[in-house]
Amino acid sequence: MATTPTIGGVSPSRRGGMRLRQFYPVLFLVPTLGFLLLFSYIPFIRVIRDSFYWFNGTTRRFIGLDNYHHVFFREQLFWPSMWVALKFGLTGIVKVLVFPLLAAKMIHTLRRKGAAYWYRVLLILPTVVPGLVTLFIWIIFFHRDPSIGLFNSIGTAIFGKDAIVQWLSDPKVTFWSLVLIGFPWAGGFAMLIYLAGLQTIPLELYDASMIDGASSFRTFRSLEVPLIRGQLKLFVVLAIIGSLQNFTIPYIMTGGGPRFTTMVPGLLVYRRAFSENLFGYASAIAFVLFLVTMSLSYLNIRFIQSKVEY
Amino acid sequence: MANPPHETAPMVGSPVPPRRRIRLQFLPHAVLLILVVTTFYPLVFTLLASLKSNAQFYSTFWVPTAPFHWENYLKAWKELSRGFLNSVVVSSVSVTGVVLMSGLAAWTFARYRWPGKEVLYYLILGLMMVPAFLTLVPLYWMVRELRLTGSLAAVFLPYLAGGQVFPIFLMRAFFENLPGELFDSARLDGAGEITIFLRIGMPLCVPIVITVAIMDVMGTWNDFFWPLLAVGQNRDLYTVMVRTFNLTGLMPDYGLLTSAYVIISVPLILMFIFGMRYYISGLTSGAVKM
Numbered sequence: 001m002a003t004t005p006t007i008g009g010v011s012p013s014r015r016g017g018m019r020l021r022q023f024y025p026v027l028f029l030v031p032t033l034g035f036l037l038l039f040s041y042i043p044f045i046r047v048i049r050d051s052f053y054w055f056n057g058t059t060r061r062f063i064g065l066d067n068y069h070h071v072f073f074r075e076q077l078f079w080p081s082m083w084v085a086l087k088f089g090l091t092g093i094v095k096v097l098v099f100p101l102l103a104a105k106m107i108h109t110l111r112r113k114g115a116a117y118w119y120r121v122l123l124i125l126p127t128v129v130p131g132l133v134t135l136f137i138w139i140i141f142f143h144r145d146p147s148i149g150l151f152n153s154i155g156t157a158i159f160g161k162d163a164i165v166q167w168l169s170d171p172k173v174t175f176w177s178l179v180l181i182g183f184p185w186a187g188g189f190a191m192l193i194y195l196a197g198l199q200t201i202p203l204e205l206y207d208a209s210m211i212d213g214a215s216s217f218r219t220f221r222s223l224e225v226p227l228i229r230g231q232l233k234l235f236v237v238l239a240i241i242g243s244l245q246n247f248t249i250p251y252i253m254t255g256g257g258p259r260f261t262t263m264v265p266g267l268l269v270y271r272r273a274f275s276e277n278l279f280g281y282a283s284a285i286a287f288v289l290f291l292v293t294m295s296l297s298y299l300n301i302r303f304i305q306s307k308v309e310y
Numbered sequence: 311m312a313n314p315p316h317e318t319a320p321m322v323g324s325p326v327p328p329r330r331r332i333r334l335q336f337l338p339h340a341v342l343l344i345l346v347v348t349t350f351y352p353l354v355f356t357l358l359a360s361l362k363s364n365a366q367f368y369s370t371f372w373v374p375t376a377p378f379h380w381e382n383y384l385k386a387w388k389e390l391s392r393g394f395l396n397s398v399v400v401s402s403v404s405v406t407g408v409v410l411m412s413g414l415a416a417w418t419f420a421r422y423r424w425p426g427k428e429v430l431y432y433l434i435l436g437l438m439m440v441p442a443f444l445t446l447v448p449l450y451w452m453v454r455e456l457r458l459t460g461s462l463a464a465v466f467l468p469y470l471a472g473g474q475v476f477p478i479f480l481m482r483a484f485f486e487n488l489p490g491e492l493f494d495s496a497r498l499d500g501a502g503e504i505t506i507f508l509r510i511g512m513p514l515c516v517p518i519v520i521t522v523a524i525m526d527v528m529g530t531w532n533d534f535f536w537p538l539l540a541v542g543q544n545r546d547l548y549t550v551m552v553r554t555f556n557l558t559g560l561m562p563d564y565g566l567l568t569s570a571y572v573i574i575s576v577p578l579i580l581m582f583i584f585g586m587r588y589y590i591s592g593l594t595s596g597a598v599k600m
Contacts, residue, residue, distance in 0.1 A: 025422040028507075032415040032434075032474055039449065039471035040437050046448035103345055106338035119342045121586065126349050128582040130532045132551055133571045136558050137352045140359075147368045148564075150355075186345045189593065196594035245441040248534065252555075266443045273447045274539065286444045294439055 047283045055280035067284035078285065081265045084175070088264065089243035091179045096235045099186040104194035105220060120195065123187035135252045138181045142167035171259045178249055178262055190235045197228035237300040244293050265289050360568040367564045379565055386569035392546065393553030394573070397531055399462055400549060404469040405526045409519060411470070412477035417507050419478070420485035421493065431482075437475045442535075445472075450539050462547055464540040469530050477522040480592070484518040485511060520585045521592025528578060550574050 051068070054061045071078055103123055110116040143149030144166055146156045155163040167177040201224060209219045225232070247266030250256050256263035256271070265285065273282035359367055361378040369375070387394075419431050449468050458464035488511070496506050512519060534551045541547035548556070554570050582589065 025418045025424050028414045028418040028503075029430075031411045032478070035411065035467075035471040035474065036434065036437070039452075039468040040440070040445070040475075043445035043448035043452065044440055046452075047444055050448065099345065102341065106341045109335075109338045110342075111335060115339075119346065120590070122346045123342075123349060124586075124590070125579070125582065126353055128528070128578050129353065129575045130551065130578065132532065132534055132554065133356075133575055134352065136554075136567070136571060137356055139558075140564070141352070184345055184348050187349055192590060192594050245443065247443065251535075266441070269443050270446070270535070274450075279447050279451075283447055286447065290439075290441065290444050293441060297439060 047287055050280050051284035051287050053280040055283075056277045057279060060280075063280075067281050068288070070281065071284050071288055075285070077260060077263055077268055078265070080260060081263045081268045084260075084262060085243045085264050087175065088179070088246075089240045092239035092243050093236050095179075095185040096190050096239045097232065099184045100188070100190035100235075101194055101232070103186040103191045104198060105224070107191075107195055108198040109216075120192070123191060125187075127188040131248065132252065134182060135249060139168070139253065142177055144169075168254055169258050171261045174254055174258055175261050178253055181249065181253075193231050193234070194228055197231040198224060201227050233300075237297070240296060240300075241293055244289060244296075356568045356571050359564055360572050362565050364563060364565060382565040382569040383573065385566050386573055389557055389566075390550055390553055390570055390573060393548050393550040396462060396465075396547060397550040398577075400466045400469070400537070401527045401530045403462075403466045404473060404530045405523050407466075407470045408473040408477060408526050409523055412474040412522070413481055413512060413515075413519065414507065415474065416478045416481035417485055417511055420482045421490075421511075434475060435479060437472070438479075442472075446535065446539065449536075453540055459540065459542055459544065460547075462541075465537050465547070465549065466530070468536065468540075469526075469533075473526050473529065476525070480522060481515065481518055484515050488514055517588040518592050520588040524581060524585050524589050527581060531574075531578060 052062060052064060054063045054066075103119075107116045107119050110119070140148060141150040144152060144164060146152040146164065149167070151167060152164050155165060165173055168174055205223055205227075206219070209223050214222065243264070245266055247264050247270060250262040250264055250267050251270065254262045256267050266289070269282045269286045269289070272278045272285065358374050360382055361380065362375060362382075363379050366375045366379075415434075419427060445468075453459055453464040453467075458467065492510060493506050496510055501509070532551065533549075534555065537549040538552050538555075551574070554574055557570055558567060
């Protein structure tokens with residue numbers, strides 16, 4: 001950064017251009033700040049304001065903290081939806097740790113770099129397919145008619161005609177069906193980052209563990225996993241935050257049902273706002289969720305930065 | 311971390327002792343092949359189904375069955391073309407605006423010193439914490455108050471704001487690593503600041519610019535809730551995702567539906583294939599040193 005010029009870092013002989021140059025940084029930021037102000041900051045402030053109002057799209061009336069009181073004490077779906085989000089978060093952690101790490105480790109082990117490259121590409125390519133398409137395909141997989149749905153087709157072939165499962169409408173099953181979507185969850189961002197992390201481990205450490213006679217598994221457990229702890233933690237955090245924010249999957253697959261077993265907080269906000277026109281109330285739920293996400297992120301930033309040492 | 315990359319690593323320092331190499335290499339290949347096959351199965355399924363009539367689909371979805379019904383693609387395209395065009399407009403405007411504006415902003419943060427810089431930077435970065443559903447309600451009302459709902463601007467204007475945050479973060483790090491002498495000499499040669507940014511800064515950062523562009527196109531092409539809310543009942547302005555969602559609800563014609571799924575995936579897959587190298591390195595560059 002030593003070479004970064006101060007504003008208008010020009011020779012004194014060109015002092016005439018200096019005044020204009022001083023404003024360059026500010027001018028460069030005008031488009032960005034304009035858009036952010038209008039479509040990010042103002043909406044953010046409006047959400048907070050709306051949360052203190054009764055607002056159904058036509059009439060607006062200040063009601064103080066009533067919306068918040070309702071969220072915590074009268075909203076029948078708030079705590080259940082937080083519970084569902086927690087369950088999605090926990091399963092999400094498992095999903096983002098097991099197979100992506102396995103894939104990264106296996107690719108890292110490969111001797112032939114050409115093969116490693118192609119496995120990596122092949123595992124990432126499907127993640128480029130639009131998320132909505134993946135969901136639509138899994139809706140077909142879960143279809144209750146065995147001649148359409150993959151899972152019931154396999155199930156009835158093995159266990160007979162009575163083995164049909166209502167993957168998307170049995171309250172006992174549906175949550176787990178949604179968890180299953182995208183199996184084996186191996187590709188994508190997490191795998192890439194784990195692999196990149198593994199590749200930065202100094203080779204001397206491998207030599208040392210080899211001299212110590214460590215088995216491959218022992219090397220993995222005692223050397224590699226601790227050294228990519230930062231990356232692993234990052235995705236644990238992202239899984240938890242993602243579970244609080246994502247509502248596309250339940251919206252598309254189940255609408256939050258059956259019996260609200262897949263109702264997540266984000267979908268609750270969406271429903272209360274756009275199906276029931278309770279815009280002020282939905283803003284209050286949304287802002288509570290934002291505060292929860294913020295506190296989780298804060299805890300995690302401190303947690304992540306606590307100890308990473310080589 | 312000044313260790314050499316693995317590609318050039320000598321055999322001695324390898325994670326696996328050479329003696330056990332052959333046996334151990336079988337396991338990774340087996341595991342990876344299983345993962346690749348299970349990951350790809352839904353895609354293969356979709357491709358196969360897209361060439362079937364409903365009768366063929368019901369009788370067997372495991373294997374391709376002749377005759378192939380290529381007309382499924384024509385029928386699907388007829389349903390989607392308008393939405394496809396809308397999505398192309400939305401994504402192109404968004405990616406152009408985001409790359410230029412966030413590039414310029416990141417440039418300012420990386421290469422100039424001015425008071426209040428870091429405060430403003432973190433104020434922008436803080437927006438990453440704001441989840442999409444939080445601003446969905448106010449944005450919905452704002453595009454109505456601004457009378458934008460009759461045009462695609464309702465869809466892409468908010469993308470031009472929210473889409474900039476992460477790119478500013480990614481590109482600032484890149485720009486800061488460029489050697490300052492380069493710009494000093496350009497400045498001595500009389501180049502203006504905008505010229506320096508466009509002619510020297512951006513070209514040197516092609517990898518990260520491509521990464522940012524791919525991320526933006528993926529985000530805007532795939533988004534579903536915002537386009538649905540933004541244009542309301544205005545069906546002519548539906549993006550391709552909203553159209554596909556409606557189709558899926560309307561007709562249980564699996565050949566047509568799966569053809570539609572293929573059609574809307576193709577642009578992203580093509581883009582990924584062309585930008586893959588940059589995209590992967592761009593994505594991993596930021597998150598490795600943790």
